Amino acid sequence: MAKGPEKNTKNKALHTKLLNKKKAKLQADKKASALRLKALVAKVNAQKKANDDSVNG
Template identity: 55%
Template sequence: MPKKTKQKNTKNKAKHTKLLQRKLNKERAEKEATKARRKAIVQKANEAKKSDDC
């Protein structure tokens, strides 16, 4: 039985590669944005906690 993976693109390899790279870069950018948002939220919470302690 053949392995169940993505279909191979044999016709337009350059275009296919370009599209896959665009997709991966988009996912990376979203991941970085989420990480930055979470970091900002944590930092804001820590500042609020510090101000409550004083």
């Protein structure tokens, strides 16, 4: 009985590596975006507080 064609494990490994790189990049971009947003919110809150202090003080 004949065996089937050989499995192409090299391409599968490269594909998995590529997908893992893509996932890691997306995760890093998401984290960076969250940090930028957090910094922006902190800056706006600081400005609000400063404006409230200047109006009340």
